[in-house]
Amino acid sequence: MDSYADHMFTQDVRAEQDRVGMGDRYAKTYANRLRGPLDEDARAFIETRDSFYMASVGATGWPYVQHRGGPAGFLKVLGPERIGFGDYLGNKQFISRGNTRGDDRVSLILMDYPRKARLKLIGHATFTDADDDGELAARLATEGAVPAERLVTIDVVAMDWNCPKYITPRLTEAEINTALAPRMQKLTDHITALEARLTALDPDWREA
Structure with missing residues (x-):
């Protein structure tokens, strides 16, 4: 796997970095960034996402960003430098599939809003009809989801953990329920105890 800077810090980008005195700093920082396969942290992060954003570029030169979502774990790690999803x-x-016919390069942003974490990936995407590759379809199947119509694999070229600054923490309904569960249980127990005391004082209080 390459350094993210090798592909993103172009001559024009470096000129802007130098203009504000950040060029040398970023050059030193990214000199030691990940150049090997997806590590344990990245794999765990990828396989627990329930959505991500993927950008491709069409023949007109305009970028196109698409949201992809599903049950947590629908985006899977298939190998040391390969991921995929149904x-x-x-x-x-x-649009995404059509764009990759002319240029298979894509860029992904994966978010974890509660932890304010963000992972960026770039790679080469391949779209395959699910009926054409039963083995891959089985590997990309997600429990509880309908069968996929297409299969997408991405050979990751580089990745980068992004700064958490300005990420607003957000929780899904399930995460909110989990966070509130202990307090809700405490309230339920308290209400049950109060109802029991009321019943002892007045067995017919519910009918009043």
Whole structure:
């Protein structure tokens, strides 16, 4: 795997970094950034996401960003430098798939809003009809989800953990329920105890 800077810090980008006195700093910082396969932290992060954003570029030169979501774990690590996911029926515009026919490069942003963590990945994407590769379809299947129509694999070229600054923490409904569960149980127990005391004082209080 390459350094993220090798692909993103172009001559024009470096000029802007130098303009504000950050060029040398970033050069030193990224000299030792990840150049090997996906490590344990990245793999765990990838396989617990329930959504991500993927950008591709079309023939007109305009970038296109698409949201992909599913049950936590629908994005899977298939190898040391390969990830994949099942693609389901959408609005049938096929913009991402069409874009990758001319240029298979994509860029992904994976978010963990509660922990204010963000992982960026770039790589080469391949779209395959699910009926054409049963083995891959089985590997990318997600429990509880309908069968995928298409399969997407991405050979990761580089990755980078991004700064958590300005990420607003957000919780899913399930995360909120988990966080509130102890307090809600305490309230439920308290209400049950109060109802028992009321019943002891007045067995017919519920009918009043």
